[in-house]
Amino acid sequence: MTAVADTPTPDWKDLPVTVAGLGISGVPAARVLHGLGARVTVVEGGTGPRQQAQAAELRGLGVSVRLGDGESLPEGTRLVVTTPGWPPHSSLFAAAEAAGVQVWGDVELAWRLRAPLVSTGEPAPWLAVTGTNGKTTTVQMLASILEAAGRRSAAVGNVGVSVLDAVLAEEPYEVLAVELSSYQLHWAPSLRPHSAVVLNIAADHLDWHGSMDAYAADKGRIYEGNRVACVYNTADPATEELVRAADVEEGCRAVGFTLGAPTVSQLGVVDGLLVDRAFIDDRHRAAAELAAVGDVQPSAPHNIADALAAAALARAYGVEPRAVRDGLRAFRPDAHRIARVTEVDGVVYIDDSKATNPHAAAASLAAYQSVVWIAGGLAKGADLDALVAGAASRLRGAVLLGADRALIRAALARHAPEVPVIELPDGQTGAPAMDAAVRAAAGLARPGDTVLLAPACASMDMFTNYGERGDLFAAAALALAERGPA
Structure with missing residues (x-):
């Protein structure tokens, strides 16, 4: 029997x-998969209202759904397609391995189902x-640039x-800007992008x-199988090491991005301009102007880095410099990403609730000179010392909340003992x-x-998600603006 994984496009008819x-x-x-003719069974550990509604929708199509049991492999299964959150150590995957059944992610399935243009x-x-x-942010910037270039595209994944x-x-679509998590990449062995970037590497999801x-x-x-460019962050050597280890197509180039002046085969910043020394004919002696730093809003350092990464991928695809500028000017970040909420008595209130780990919070803190930091929540086992040590000189004060606030308080005591700290009580x-x-x-x-608000922690101990946390911060700041400080 031919293994499903050995055939790029399996015979889906009645495939379990x-x-x-x-x-x-x-x-x-x-x-x-049901539409392709496969015999589909969905397994799901949850049994809540959302899962019940989704199960009812699929059962109406003729798909079998098994709620409350995501651990055992249905008999006769020839292929498992997993959603991103399921960890590799799941009992379901152990059973699949024992039975010789391949596991694909949704990204792997999509890659194999792509139709020729x-x-x-x-x-x-x-x-x-x-x-x-x-x-x-990067993938949405990239989609905006591609749209400005007149390409039919979308930010997906x-x-x-x-x-x-x-x-x-x-x-x-002519071209796709695809955001991929480490979960999705784990289950996508056949993926071979045109070009790709790893923006940064910091400890996260280690439990998975x-x-x-x-x-x-x-x-x-x-980076595996990239055809044109492997884009890396010169400030994060781990990303360049991943490029060096990748098996790419002949002719694929390593292209760096930097917040400083770029060398050959890099994009960077010179005199307030984003410039390209990678995708021009005379890159040894010249640079192409792509955009102004002010075209990126907000112009925080990590946003500029994201813009350079997006520009590098767009340029690898052949987009002209003018489209890079126009796309970056048109782009507006999603909510809760260093979003300016209001100003009260000369104090600006910024919502970066999306900063759910220390690496993201460090980038946010680095964008401001004097900060009263609202932080805390679920630290997920992260080490907070480097974050606090790096931000200590910028801190006017700190307000701590959430289940793991004591970890941040201890780090502040070690690295910024002079910074005043207010802890919110439990309850x-x-x-x-x-x-x-606020x-x-x-x-x-x-x-x-x-x-x-750059909590460096997840939100679920006190809020539904980081979005609710950010919305409530914004509401509290706006209310403060209306009534004035107490």
Whole structure:
């Protein structure tokens, strides 16, 4: 019997396929596989209202759904297609391995189902983005640049739009800007992007991957088989090491991006301009102007780095400099990413609730000179000492909340003992807690300061998600603006 993995396009008719998980990726995967003629069974550990509604939708199509049991492999399964969140050590995958059954992610399935474009006879190329932080901003910047260049494109993948829906769209895309998490890359062995970038590597999701080395290796999969450019961050040597280790097509180039002046085969910043010394004919002696730093809003250092990475991928695809500028000017970041909320008595309030790990919080803190920092939540086992030590000179004060606030308080005591700290007591959650945090921060702030919500932690101990946390921060800051500090 030929293994499913050995055939790029299996005979889907009556093929027994198990989809692991519902959600944003699982429902489209089950729907697509059913439409191809496969006999689909979805397994899902949850039994809540959301899962019940999704199960009802799929059962209406004729898909079998098994709620409350995501650990055992349905009998006869020939292929497992998993959603990103399921860890590799799951009992389901152990059973699949024991039975000789291949496991694909939704990205692997999408890659194999790509249809050739009429205009080229080849599937739409993927410009792929991963990294610990900055993925969504970069991929959305890239999509904006591609749109400015007149290409039919979309930001897809881990950004919230199913990559399966994108590759099977009735009106085909010319090129896709694809955000990929380490989870998705782990289950995508055949993926071969046109060009790709790893923005940065910092400890995250180690409970899923098992080790930092395994996490970095999964990120590095994005470079495998690249055809034109492997883009890396010169400030993060680990990303360049992943490029060196990758098996790419002959002629593929390593292209760096830097916040300083670029050398040959790099993009960087000179005299307030984003410039390209990689994708021009005379790159040894000249540079092409792409955009001004002011074209990137907000112009925080990590946003500029993301813009350079997006520009590098766009230039690798052949986009002209003017489109890079126009696309960056048109781009606006999603909510809760260093978003300016208001100014009260000379103090600016910034919502970066998306900074859910120390690496992201460090980038946010580095963007401001004098900060009253609102931080805390679920630290997920992260080490906070380097973050606090690096930001100590910028801190006017700190307001701490959440389950692991003591870890930040201890780091502040070691590395910034002179910084005043206010701890919110246990018991409050949601709006009352955030209102108290914002009022406490306002009491510490002075004109010219920034009150910055960059928690360095996940939110689920006190809020539904980082979005609710950011919304409540914004509401509290705006209320403060209306009534004035207490």
